[in-house]
Amino acid sequence: MLRETIRPSSDLRNKYPEVSKSLQLRDEAAIITVNGRGDTVSLGYNTYNALKAKITILASIVDGQEDIIEGRIKPVEETFADIRAMLDNME
Numbered sequence: 001m002l003r004e005t006i007r008p009s010s011d012l013r014n015k016y017p018e019v020s021k022s023l024q025l026r027d028e029a030a031i032i033t034v035n036g037r038g039d040t041v042s043l044g045y046n047t048y049n050a051l052k053a054k055i056t057i058l059a060s061i062v063d064g065q066e067d068i069i070e071g072r073i074k075p076v077e078e079t080f081a082d083i084r085a086m087l088d089n090m091e
Contacts, residue, residue, distance in 0.1 A: 002027060002028065002029055002047070002051075003026065003027065003028045003029070004028070004029050004030075004031055005022075005028060005029075005030050005031070006030075006031045006033060006038075007019060007030050007031070007032055007033070008032070008033050008034075009032050009033065009034050009039065009040075011032075012032060012042075019042070020044075023042060023043060023044035023047070024044040024045070024046070025044075026044075027047055027050075028043075028044070028047070029041050029042065029043050029047070030042045030043075
């Protein structure tokens with residue numbers, strides 16, 4: 001689970017190296033506040049990439065579920081035959 005910390009926007013200006021290091025070393029999101037209200041979320045680069053990958057996988061699962069619901073399915077043998085044909089055409 002992604003931990004969250006709350007930091008005022010002044011920390012970005014006055015303590016950026018500390019904030020950056022904290023986000024890089026921990027699986028954490030910093031919620032940046034302006035006047036006490038949530039404004040922006042900052043993540044370390046690796047955490048961002050991991051979340052992006054998870055979102056991509058989840059979106060693919062949702063797409064697959066929608067295909068099933070809409071009846072856009074066919075036997076696995078036919079699917080593999082289509083894949084083999086596509087690969088043969090690439091050579």
